Amino acid sequence: MNESMSLTIILPLLGALLAAAWPRRGVFIGITAVLLSGLAVGWLWFSLLADGPSHQALGGWDPGLGIRLQVDALSILMLSMTALVALAVSVYASHYFTRRSQAERFWPLWLLMIAALNGLFLAGDLFNLYVTLELLSLSAVALTALGGKRAGIAAALRYLMIGLLGSMGYLAGVALLYSAFGTLDMQQVAAQTGDDPVSQAALIVMTAGLLLKSALFPLHFWLPPAHSNAPAPVSAGLSALVVKAGFYLVLRLWTEVFPDTLSTQGVTLVAVLGGGAILWGSWQALQAERLKLLAAYSTVAQLGYLFVALALFMSAPPGVARELLFGALVLMALTHAFAKSSLFLAIGVIQHRAGHDRIAELDGTAQRLPATTFAIALAGVALIGLPPSGAFLGKWRLLYSAISLDQWLLVVVIGIGSLLAAAYVFRVLGHAFGRSALSVQAIHSVHEEWPALLLALTATLLLGFGSAWIWPFLEHMA
Amino acid sequence: MPDAATLYGLLGIVLAGLGAHAAIVQRDSIRRLLAINVMGVGVFLVLIATAYFGPNQDPDPIPHALVLTGIVVAVAATALALALLRAFERSDDE
Amino acid sequence: MKAGALLYLDLIMVILMLVLAIGALHARSLRHAVILFIVFGLVVALAWARLRAPDIALAEAAIGSGLAGALLLAALRDRRPGDDATRRAPVWQSVAVGGLVTALVVLLAWAFLEVQGGRANEPLANIVQATLHESGVSNPVTAVLLNFRAYDTLLELTVLLAALLGVMSLGPQRSPMRAAEPMAAGLIGWLIPLLILAGGYLLWVGAHAPGGAFQAGALLAAAAVLAHLGGRREFQLPGHTRLRLLAVAGCAVFTLVGVSTLLGSGVLLQLPSDWAGGLILLIELFATASIATALFLVYLGGHPPSWNSREVHPDA
Numbered sequence: 001m002n003e004s005m006s007l008t009i010i011l012p013l014l015g016a017l018l019a020a021a022w023p024r025r026g027v028f029i030g031i032t033a034v035l036l037s038g039l040a041v042g043w044l045w046f047s048l049l050a051d052g053p054s055h056q057a058l059g060g061w062d063p064g065l066g067i068r069l070q071v072d073a074l075s076i077l078m079l080s081m082t083a084l085v086a087l088a089v090s091v092y093a094s095h096y097f098t099r100r101s102q103a104e105r106f107w108p109l110w111l112l113m114i115a116a117l118n119g120l121f122l123a124g125d126l127f128n129l130y131v132t133l134e135l136l137s138l139s140a141v142a143l144t145a146l147g148g149k150r151a152g153i154a155a156a157l158r159y160l161m162i163g164l165l166g167s168m169g170y171l172a173g174v175a176l177l178y179s180a181f182g183t184l185d186m187q188q189v190a191a192q193t194g195d196d197p198v199s200q201a202a203l204i205v206m207t208a209g210l211l212l213k214s215a216l217f218p219l220h221f222w223l224p225p226a227h228s229n230a231p232a233p234v235s236a237g238l239s240a241l242v243v244k245a246g247f248y249l250v251l252r253l254w255t256e257v258f259p260d261t262l263s264t265q266g267v268t269l270v271a272v273l274g275g276g277a278i279l280w281g282s283w284q285a286l287q288a289e290r291l292k293l294l295a296a297y298s299t300v301a302q303l304g305y306l307f308v309a310l311a312l313f314m315s316a317p318p319g320v321a322r323e324l325l326f327g328a329l330v331l332m333a334l335t336h337a338f339a340k341s342s343l344f345l346a347i348g349v350i351q352h353r354a355g356h357d358r359i360a361e362l363d364g365t366a367q368r369l370p371a372t373t374f375a376i377a378l379a380g381v382a383l384i385g386l387p388p389s390g391a392f393l394g395k396w397r398l399l400y401s402a403i404s405l406d407q408w409l410l411v412v413v414i415g416i417g418s419l420l421a422a423a424y425v426f427r428v429l430g431h432a433f434g435r436s437a438l439s440v441q442a443i444h445s446v447h448e449e450w451p452a453l454l455l456a457l458t459a460t461l462l463l464g465f466g467s468a469w470i471w472p473f474l475e476h477m478a
Numbered sequence: 479m480p481d482a483a484t485l486y487g488l489l490g491i492v493l494a495g496l497g498a499h500a501a502i503v504q505r506d507s508i509r510r511l512l513a514i515n516v517m518g519v520g521v522f523l524v525l526i527a528t529a530y531f532g533p534n535q536d537p538d539p540i541p542h543a544l545v546l547t548g549i550v551v552a553v554a555a556t557a558l559a560l561a562l563l564r565a566f567e568r569s570d571d572e
Numbered sequence: 573m574k575a576g577a578l579l580y581l582d583l584i585m586v587i588l589m590l591v592l593a594i595g596a597l598h599a600r601s602l603r604h605a606v607i608l609f610i611v612f613g614l615v616v617a618l619a620w621a622r623l624r625a626p627d628i629a630l631a632e633a634a635i636g637s638g639l640a641g642a643l644l645l646a647a648l649r650d651r652r653p654g655d656d657a658t659r660r661a662p663v664w665q666s667v668a669v670g671g672l673v674t675a676l677v678v679l680l681a682w683a684f685l686e687v688q689g690g691r692a693n694e695p696l697a698n699i700v701q702a703t704l705h706e707s708g709v710s711n712p713v714t715a716v717l718l719n720f721r722a723y724d725t726l727l728e729l730t731v732l733l734a735a736l737l738g739v740m741s742l743g744p745q746r747s748p749m750r751a752a753e754p755m756a757a758g759l760i761g762w763l764i765p766l767l768i769l770a771g772g773y774l775l776w777v778g779a780h781a782p783g784g785a786f787q788a789g790a791l792l793a794a795a796a797v798l799a800h801l802g803g804r805r806e807f808q809l810p811g812h813t814r815l816r817l818l819a820v821a822g823c824a825v826f827t828l829v830g831v832s833t834l835l836g837s838g839v840l841l842q843l844p845s846d847w848a849g850g851l852i853l854l855i856e857l858f859a860t861a862s863i864a865t866a867l868f869l870v871y872l873g874g875h876p877p878s879w880n881s882r883e884v885h886p887d888a
Contacts, residue, residue, distance in 0.1 A: 503669055
């Protein structure tokens, strides 16, 4: 049954339309729509496990003439990540907005963002991906500006401009591919790409556009202001999910559409940029004075790990090591999504209660907000890559592969990055456990503290102890 | 002698380049927006040139549909960007 | 001989577009840049007509150049005179970026010229022609937009809605309106019925000739903008809630058609070929209304001034 594929997109879309038409019931509509689209993802799991990877020609037209949706192990993992993170963030958001008008504006845009993400992870058509990317970027930008503060609006404007520039680059590549191969269907294009100038030119402009959108160093400059000035639930969604969209597309394009086009120089360049992202992002996170800025720079660094892993994967010879790397890469992406959304929600709790997020003035947080502090600590474990988090398994494989491929420089970079990550996490915890009592109100609202804690537990325990199946799953369902 | 498709396609690529350059180099938001829109026209020209098979043959309708979609998406993004710009400038006064 | 004359015409168009684009990108005065951009859009519309893309020519003139131009001019007017709009990157950066972009342009142009040797996309155009009779309409562009690639168009309407929601969430804007002078107001009185008629016509012919929901919606939005500019008392805006519903309706009807096909056949947006024509017209009808509402509201900055006085918005 392939209805579930369309439902994961249609249900949040319907929810968004309802929430836009009936803003007063935003919370109810929003939570229901997120739950239902999560159930659709669950249904999709069943059909994937029963029938294997499949695709659906929308409208009943043959791919090429029509548009194809497709699902495999990678896309279902991304969909599940989106569903779970979105659910936790939605529960948090249902009590976050103090002004009703803000809440009413949040839900339709939030649901559109989820619909766009789900559509993107299922898309099998290059132009459809362009429209999905624009839907994602416009809803994300509007959400960024939701706080109404000057800094947030400025960051949203810049975010939008960068996004538009990036998607135009992507679209230029699509136009070229269509002119050469006469189709937009990813599989049909993939069958024709090779070492020719058309494939190379398209690959270069599309990748460049997507790297800009996914904020790979040094194209990351727009990300920290946008992620650190948005309302907490939005920051969580942006940093955990939206940045993954660009990375996911680069991954798909490189591995499936242009497997024979990619040059070693290109891969090396991305590895170098990824290494730069790890060092620069971690260093800036350590320098940050505000928690949200720290979290945002940490995302810059974590994206660096993902791109380094991708580059290693592309350059690894076929075999077991390569399979191991792919699983590691996916696991790191998943762990980061849960850990980072948890961190942003926890910061939101602190900001709500203490009225600020200045790291130097956090002393006493641990006494007043024990669950939140615990969530930060757990998320920190995952961000550093300590056991038992999923990131530990991922990084371990990454290091192992880097060593076996004689990439010693990468080993050093990953080591330094982890030390810096430990430093910035412990800097926060050091203040949180400080003795001086901060005038933080104690809280008893379950909705406020639990989402962050559950997300952090998922990142650290569930994805650490319970993730061994990911490797065989990715191998059989590709 | 180049045919019309080649001529307009190349023009599209040059316009996309000019737009991309200005979008990066200019600092003013409205100018950047103009630049991105010019870039869009360039990309659209490539698509429509691809669809053109000469004066006596029907063009390929698929790129036409794509470009129509692209134009609406571009105007939607432009509208949002201008609204953000106004909101930003208004926040100056407060 | 005829081909030669056409080539001269093409060369003139190409040079004109290049000059206008460079002007729009680098004119010293921002105002001139915007005006050059609008003129550029009009010439581009001619180029679309030249390349046998009348649907796009209409859309470009109405939306790409017309509405975007109106939005840009309105934004420009609200700027304070002191705003520095000539700031740009230092020369070395400009040159470096120029070098990089030139390299990309050369690469793309080379690839594009390679393609021109043997183009592959005729087969798909042939498939569209061969399948056209199953689509419910006879204008191939409408068939692609509302049947073959209907999912794209649904998402495109959603993008427009997302932009509108974004604009509305930024709160009431300064009014972009300035009442027209009496003579212009008289002219506007003539124009509005014409635009509405033209919009209805475009929507109807879209099934078998150039036109369709987007062009029609843009014309209706233009009529509404003009009516507002003319300050016509008899033109009363619907209330907040009704406009909101109208803006959502296009997307909603489209989605509901999608859901019913999903329930009926298990395939999203698989229109039964007997019904396809009617369903497409239904979708287009509501899409036109939504597009017109969305474009009009966006032009007003999300919140018509009358809302603040007539209705109590949660924020007011």
